Structures are given as structure tokens and as C-alpha cells.
Amino acid sequence: MNTSHLKKLAQVGIALSAEKDINKLLELIVDEARNLTAADGGTLYIVDAERAHLRFEILQNDTMEMRLGGTTGREISLPPVPLRAFGHPNHANVSSYVALTEQIVNVPDLYEAEGFDFIGPRTYDASTGYRSKSMLVIPMKDHEDEVIGVLQLLNARDPATSDIIPFDPESVDLIASLASQAAVALTNRVLFENLAEAKRCTEQAHLDTIQRLAIVAAYRDKDTSMHIKRMSCYSAVLARGFDLPPQEVEIILRASPMHDVGKIGIPDAILLKPAKLNSEEWLIMKQHTTIGGHMLSGSQSELIQAGKTIALSHHERWDGSGYPAGLAGEEIPLWGRVCAVADVFDALTHKRPYRQAMSNQEAFKLLEEGRGKQFDPRMVDVFFSQLDEIAAIQDPRSEKVYRACCV
Amino acid sequence: MNTSHLKKLAQVGIALSAEKDINKLLELIVDEARNLTAADGGTLYIVDAERAHLRFEILQNDTMEMRLGGTTGREISLPPVPLRAFGHPNHANVSSYVALTEQIVNVPDLYEAEGFDFIGPRTYDASTGYRSKSMLVIPMKDHEDEVIGVLQLLNARDPATSDIIPFDPESVDLIASLASQAAVALTNRVLFENLAEAKRCTEQAHLDTIQRLAIVAAYRDKDTSMHIKRMSCYSAVLARGFDLPPQEVEIILRASPMHDVGKIGIPDAILLKPAKLNSEEWLIMKQHTTIGGHMLSGSQSELIQAGKTIALSHHERWDGSGYPAGLAGEEIPLWGRVCAVADVFDALTHKRPYRQAMSNQEAFKLLEEGRGKQFDPRMVDVFFSQLDEIAAIQDPRSEKVYRACCV
Numbered sequence: 001m002n003t004s005h006l007k008k009l010a011q012v013g014i015a016l017s018a019e020k021d022i023n024k025l026l027e028l029i030v031d032e033a034r035n036l037t038a039a040d041g042g043t044l045y046i047v048d049a050e051r052a053h054l055r056f057e058i059l060q061n062d063t064m065e066m067r068l069g070g071t072t073g074r075e076i077s078l079p080p081v082p083l084r085a086f087g088h089p090n091h092a093n094v095s096s097y098v099a100l101t102e103q104i105v106n107v108p109d110l111y112e113a114e115g116f117d118f119i120g121p122r123t124y125d126a127s128t129g130y131r132s133k134s135m136l137v138i139p140m141k142d143h144e145d146e147v148i149g150v151l152q153l154l155n156a157r158d159p160a161t162s163d164i165i166p167f168d169p170e171s172v173d174l175i176a177s178l179a180s181q182a183a184v185a186l187t188n189r190v191l192f193e194n195l196a197e198a199k200r201c202t203e204q205a206h207l208d209t210i211q212r213l214a215i216v217a218a219y220r221d222k223d224t225s226m227h228i229k230r231m232s233c234y235s236a237v238l239a240r241g242f243d244l245p246p247q248e249v250e251i252i253l254r255a256s257p258m259h260d261v262g263k264i265g266i267p268d269a270i271l272l273k274p275a276k277l278n279s280e281e282w283l284i285m286k287q288h289t290t291i292g293g294h295m296l297s298g299s300q301s302e303l304i305q306a307g308k309t310i311a312l313s314h315h316e317r318w319d320g321s322g323y324p325a326g327l328a329g330e331e332i333p334l335w336g337r338v339c340a341v342a343d344v345f346d347a348l349t350h351k352r353p354y355r356q357a358m359s360n361q362e363a364f365k366l367l368e369e370g371r372g373k374q375f376d377p378r379m380v381d382v383f384f385s386q387l388d389e390i391a392a393i394q395d396p397r398s399e400k401v402y403r404a405c406c407v
Numbered sequence: 408m409n410t411s412h413l414k415k416l417a418q419v420g421i422a423l424s425a426e427k428d429i430n431k432l433l434e435l436i437v438d439e440a441r442n443l444t445a446a447d448g449g450t451l452y453i454v455d456a457e458r459a460h461l462r463f464e465i466l467q468n469d470t471m472e473m474r475l476g477g478t479t480g481r482e483i484s485l486p487p488v489p490l491r492a493f494g495h496p497n498h499a500n501v502s503s504y505v506a507l508t509e510q511i512v513n514v515p516d517l518y519e520a521e522g523f524d525f526i527g528p529r530t531y532d533a534s535t536g537y538r539s540k541s542m543l544v545i546p547m548k549d550h551e552d553e554v555i556g557v558l559q560l561l562n563a564r565d566p567a568t569s570d571i572i573p574f575d576p577e578s579v580d581l582i583a584s585l586a587s588q589a590a591v592a593l594t595n596r597v598l599f600e601n602l603a604e605a606k607r608c609t610e611q612a613h614l615d616t617i618q619r620l621a622i623v624a625a626y627r628d629k630d631t632s633m634h635i636k637r638m639s640c641y642s643a644v645l646a647r648g649f650d651l652p653p654q655e656v657e658i659i660l661r662a663s664p665m666h667d668v669g670k671i672g673i674p675d676a677i678l679l680k681p682a683k684l685n686s687e688e689w690l691i692m693k694q695h696t697t698i699g700g701h702m703l704s705g706s707q708s709e710l711i712q713a714g715k716t717i718a719l720s721h722h723e724r725w726d727g728s729g730y731p732a733g734l735a736g737e738e739i740p741l742w743g744r745v746c747a748v749a750d751v752f753d754a755l756t757h758k759r760p761y762r763q764a765m766s767n768q769e770a771f772k773l774l775e776e777g778r779g780k781q782f783d784p785r786m787v788d789v790f791f792s793q794l795d796e797i798a799a800i801q802d803p804r805s806e807k808v809y810r811a812c813c814v
Binding site for chain 1: 610675708
């Protein structure tokens with residue numbers, strides 16, 4: 001091997017390790033392998049999960065102006081190559097042989113070689129007039145010495161004359177080293193992607209379970225899950241209108257459904273009473289905030305922690321006359337001030353056991369009256385600045401709005 | 408660069424990419440860099456998260472028989488090196504200079520060099536009699552061209568005579584290439600570890616939320632969270648005794664707490680009635696299984712799906728006389744048969760609104776009588792084969808048993 005090739009190899013190794021996109025990585029492997037050997041064509045196969053087939057990933061041929069697979073968006077329509085042991089009928093595919101035996105195959109001219117059928121390139125030649133000649137086929141072994149794919153290079157060219165020549169032994173060493181680097185880089189990347197995907201699934205399961213916790217809690221007081229969806233969407237709209245950063249809007253959207261979890265601890269006789277509560281009942285009813293805080297305390301989940309904050313603060317009032325702590329103004333956590341407006345607006349505009357639903361106009365009037373008394377005055381202003389979005393969420397026909405807002 | 412060095416470099420690149428343990432990787436970087444340059448000593452620094460300091464990670468010196476950091480378990484007690492811009496007082500640390508300017512520094516003899524203070528090696532020499540002489544200091548830049556660390560090699564040796572010589576320019580290129588490979592490998596590894604840690608946190612949050620869902624549901628019928636813990640621990644003991652694989656034991660442990668989630672949908676007047684239910688009330692009470700199934704349906708979480716199965720099947724009976732579906736024998740999901748025994752045993756041995764707690768002996772008698780009628784006969788046999796473990800979970804003093812079982 002000459003030094004310039006080896007230096008190039010070191011650079012390629014770094015580039016392969018650094019590539020984050022698997023399709024780009026696959027392409028880069030073939031590009032660089034062809035580059036180092038001046039090969040006209042190149043194919044990359046990956047062993048499938050069942051280790052039963054070699055799947056085509058990249059197919060390139062300069063003369064035929066062909067680039068398929070990888071980032072090109074052009075799929076390779078060829079069927080996968082079965083991995084068949086030697087001795088089996090149809091065993092004579094060279095890539096299958098290389099994957100199974102872990103041997104390198106270097107053929108000066110595939111029309112004169114024996115032992116392999118070379119049906120693929122011969123069929124291709126017959127239909128296109130191309131002339132496949134020299135071929136180098138190398139297994140890609142990862143750090144656990146497992147063959148994860150096969151790299152196949154076609155028609156090495158003389159750098160000076162561009163004549164098709166056999167792959168020289170120096171190229172073989174070089175490409176073998178590249179193939180190892182490529183296999184390790186690819187395995188690392190696949191492991192990373194799999195881990196990232198597993199994390200996304202767990203996150204989704206966590207979000208689903210939080211949503212479920214909220215819906216389960218709402219089951220008893222005949223609140224529908226629609227109330228929870230609307231209320232959390234209003235909260236997100238207000239948070240966005242208040243210029244909270246997107247991550248915080250997301251937290252409010254996900255955590256606000258838990259605001260009434262503590263109602264589980266309130267007896268039916270009070271929770272479902274079809275009339276106004278007397279003062280003793282009212283004292284018990286108010287405890288849903290602290291019961292909710294208790295139910296949601298001690299979690300390491302950021303969302304459950306936010307749920308606790310909201311459960312504890314969504315009935316505080318700007319003027320300090322709310323419950324359970326009687327906090328006033330900026331003492332009330334911002335997320336609680338957001339959810340207070342969202343929760344009251346949705347409650348007012350829907351039927352309750354002891355009263356009918358209000359019209360939007362009546363509800364707007366009450367919000368306006370509560371400005372600076374019950375509610376953070378700026379939050380009420382934000383509400384009135386977002387009436388289009390509020391109306392879209394409110395529209396019972398627009399299920400898709402919830403999805404757009406809540407996903 | 409000579410070919411053998413370059414070939415070695417390619418192999419090292421693969422080894423670095425393949426190393427999964429960060430401490431081993433850090434050590435490998437210094438080992439291989441010293442190997443390629445026959446350096447007597449080597450130091451690896453990593454830029455800290457605030458980009459304010461270089462932290463010592465690896466410190467090696469063959470002559471002094473010193474190997475610190477990495478996998479050795481021997482910590483490096485030296486304070487981190489502040490990253491100070493040139494011109495600042497105490498700016499003259501060579502590693503800090505290299506990290507900030509991204510320049511390579513190659514010093515033939517650090518006692519004759521100008522511009523840097525070399526306080527570290529000089530102090531070391533003064534106290535030990537060692538003689539620090541040639542030094543090569545190289546920035547480690549990752550694929551985003553960010554310096555993530557500094558590699559410092561000390562006292563190159565002539566391979567023939569072992570005399571201390573300057574680092575030759577060929578070594579500089581070689582180590583620069585190695586440092587790039589090392590930086591990319593290290594960054595990849597750190598990203599992977601961070602992702603794995605984030606996944607673990609999300610998993611923990613998910614488990615916590617499921618537990619919370621179960622505890623919240625139990626809140627109303629004054630079941631304590633202790634009932635849920637005991638019942639799920641009994642279930643895990645039975646599943647293990649039934650020779651289910653560990654993953655399935657884990658699923659049962661995590662999912663069984665949700666078995667009575669549907670009780671949230673049962674009115675207080677029935678759920679909390681301090682007497683036996685009449686037949687009409689009993690019909691409603693039985694609905695807690697299907698309500699639970701409904702509450703837990705449609706999730707992509709494996710654990711919530713298992714919770715649904717258990718909620719729906721833990722009141723089925725082996726002889727087909729159970730509810731809600733009247734399944735018999737093997738038709739009843741195995742997890743439901745596990746939880747049926749666990750749930751009944753814990754219910755019998757604890758007080759209920761309408762009766763006192765039974766003694767273990769009385770409860771054992773009822774389980775025995777239910778063998779092949781209410782319960783899977785093999786499950787009852789497993790129960791009686793695990794009485795030590797059952798007793799350990801039951802012992803109110805042994806909080807730690809729950810932890811041992813439930814974590």
C-alpha cells in the first residue's frame with residue numbers, strides 16, 4: 001500500500017465514524033471504496049436480521065450512470081440474495097459465498113472464472129452491452145467478528161489509461177481495512193438508531209400513561225376525556241401566547257390534564273352533588289388540589305412534577321383569595337395561572353350537574369370581570385388575543401384540531 | 408509515515424470505534440499513541456462541559472511505573488487546568504494553549520523551550536528525579552471540529568537505543584490522525600451513553616407513572632398502596648415459581664398493580680358499602696373488570712397492555728364460573744390466573760369493610776378448597792411451594808422485602 005492511499009484510508013475511517021445518517025454512510029462506503037480502487041461499479045449488501053439473505057443497499061456504476069439506493073431515493077428492485085451454503089443448488093453466488101465463508105474473492109475476469117455463476121452481472125451485460133470483468137468481493141466484519149454485509153467492486157480501472165484491469169493485491173488490503181472500518185461504523189450507527197427508537201417508544205408509552213392517568217381520574221365525575229383535551233389545548237395556546245418557550249408549552253400541554261387527579265379522593269356525595277355545595281362540603285371539595293399534589297409527589301418525571309405544580313395551583317386566585325395556599329399574584333406558579341384561565345373557561349362553557357352551559361359571550365364577560373381578581377390580568381389579555389385558536393379547539397366538529405394541538 | 412505505522416493506525420481506528428467502555432477507550436487512546444511514538448509518558452485531558460477547564464483523565468509514565476485514571480481505579484489528584492486565553496496571567500500552560508488555539512506543539516526539550524511555563528513536568532521532575540524532555544501536544548477535534556480534549560506525549564525514545572529523542576514530524580502526522588479518530592470515537596461513545604441514560608430515565612418515569620396510576624386508583628376504596636405492593640410481589644413470586652421467564656415475571660410485577668383500576672368507575676355506595684352487596688349491586692361491582700379493561704385499552708406500552716389483560720381476567724375462575732367472560736381453565740390468560748391467587752390471598756388476610764381479616768391458616772384452607780375450582784390447581788401448588796417468600800412479603804416489618812422484590 002502506498003502512503004497516500006493509507007492516509008486517505010485514515011481520513012475515510014474518520015468520515016465513516018462521523019457520519020450520522022445511515023443512508024449517507026452506506027453510500028459513503030461504496031463511494032470511498034470505489035475511489036480508492038478506481039472501480040467503475042460497486043454494490044453494497046447487508047445481511048438481513050434473520051441472516052437468511054443479503055439485501056441490496058447500494059448499486060453504482062459510473063459508465064452506466066447508475067446510482068441506486070442510499071440517499072438517492074431510487075430503490076433497487078433486485079430481489080435479495082439467499083445465503084446458501086456451498087453444495088446447495090444455486091449456491092454459486094459469489095456474494096453469498098463471501099458472506100458465509102468470510103473469504104475475499106478477487107476475480108480478474110468473471111467470464112473466465114470458475115466456481116461461481118455470476119448470473120447477475122452476466123444478465124446485466126447481456127441486456128445492456130456493458131462488459132463486467134474484474135471483481136473484488138469482500139466481507140464486512142464488525143467488532144464482534146460477525147459478517148454484517150458484503151462489499152463488491154466491479155471493473156478496476158488503470159488510473160492512466162482507464163483500461164479495465166484486475167484489482168491489485170494492494171487494493172485488496174486497503175479495501176479489507178476499509179470494509180472493517182465501515183462495518184464497525186455501521187454497527188455503531190445501527191445500535192445508536194435502535195437505542196434512539198427504543199427511547200422514543202418509551203417516551204410515547206410514558207406520555208400515553210400520563211394521559212391515561214388523567215382520563216382515569218376524570219372517569220368518576222363524568223367529565224369526558226374531551227374536557228381534558230380541550231383544557232390542555234387551551235392551556236397550550238395560552239402558554240404559547242404568553243411567549244413561553246416551546247419546551248414549556250409542551251410540558252403544560254402534557255401535564256395540565258392531571259390538574260384534577262385529586263378528585264378521585266372526593267366522595268361521590270360531594271363530587272356528584274346535583275346542587276351547590278354547602279360550606280362543609282366545599283371544604284372537602286377544595287381538598288382535591290392537595291390530594292392531587294400528594295398523588296403526584298415524589299416522581300422523577302418532569303411531567304408528573306409539572307402535574308403536581310398545576311394540581312396544587314390551578315385554583316389559586318390572583319388577588320390571593322384562592323385555595324389551597326392563598327397565594328397571590330406572581331407567587332402563584334405561572335403554569336397554575338395558565339391552567340386557571342383554561343380550566344374555568346372550559347368549565348363555564350360546558351354543563352355541570354348544578355347548572356347549564358354558558359355561551360361564549362357570557363364566559364368572556366366573566367373572564368373579563370375576573371381580570372386582576374381571579375386571574376392574572378396578562379393571561380386574560382393573552383386569552384382575548386387568541387380567540388381564533390380558542391374557537392378552533394372549542395369546535396366540536398374539529399377532532400383534528402385536538403390532534404394538531406395535542407400531538 | 409511508513410506503511411507499517413499507517414497500517415497500525417487503521418487497526419487502531421477500528422479498535423477505538425469498537426470500544427464500548429469509555430474508560431477503556433480513554434486508556435486505549437494513550438496506550439496506542441505512546442505505542443506509535445515509543446513515548447515514555449502520556450496524558451489525556453478532556454474539556455469539561457463548561458469549556459472552562461481541561462480535566463485529567465489518563466496519566467501514564469513507564470519509567471516511573473505510573474498508570475492513573477481510566478480503568479485503573481486510581482484517581483488523578485491533580486486539579487483541572489483552566490482554559491485561559493493567551494495574554495491572561497497564568498496563560499502559559501501548554502495544554503490550555505493547544506486546546507484554545509487548536510495548534511500542535513512539538514517541543515524537543517521543555518527546559519529549553521520558550522513561551523510555556525511547563526510548571527507541571529518541572530515540579531514533577533524536581534520531586535522525583537525524572538527528566539522530562541521532548542513533548543508533543545495535540546488537540547483532539549471531533550467531527551464537528553470542536554476540540555474535546557488534548558493528548559500530550561512525553562519523552563519519545565529511539566527504538567534502537569532507548570535514548571530520549573524529539574518527536575519526529577512523521578509522528579506528528581500520525582498522532583494527529585489518531586487524535587482525530589479518538590475524538591470521533593469518544594464523542595460517539597459519549598453520545599451513545601447519554602442516550603442510554605436518557606432512555607433509562609424515561610423508563611423509570613414510565614414505571615413510576617404506572618405505579619402511580621395503580622395507587623391513584625386504589626385511593627378511593629381505602630386500599631393502601633401496601634395492598635398493591637404486596638399483591639404485585641405475591642404475583643411475581645407465583646410467576647417465578649411457575650417458571651415463567653424473568654422478563655415475564657417483571658411484566659407481571661409491574662402490571663399487576665393495575666388490576667383494580669376499574670374500581671374508579673364504581674359508585675361509592677357500592678364500592679364502600681360496609682356490608683355484603685345485593686345481587687343488583689354485585690352486577691355493578693363486577694363491572695370494575697371491564698371498566699379497567701376499557702381504561703387500559705389502546706396503549707402501545709407492553710406494561711399497560713399486560714395491565715389490561717390482568718384487569719380483565721383476574722376474576723375469572725378455573726371452573727368457568729368467574730367474570731366477566733366466564734372463561735375456564737387454560738382459556739384464562741396465565742397472568743390472570745397468577746394474579747387471581749395473589750389478589751384473593753391478600754384480600755382474605757386483610758380487613759374489608761364487611762369482614763375481619765383471616766389468619767393465614769384460614770386463608771390457606773380456602774385456597775386449597777378453591778384448587779381446580781376457583782384457581783388453576785398448579786398455581787395453588789406453586790403458592791404452597793413458596794410459603795417462605797409469601798411470609799417474607801407479608802411481614803409488615805419488612806419494608807425492605809418489598810423493595811427487594813419490587814425493584
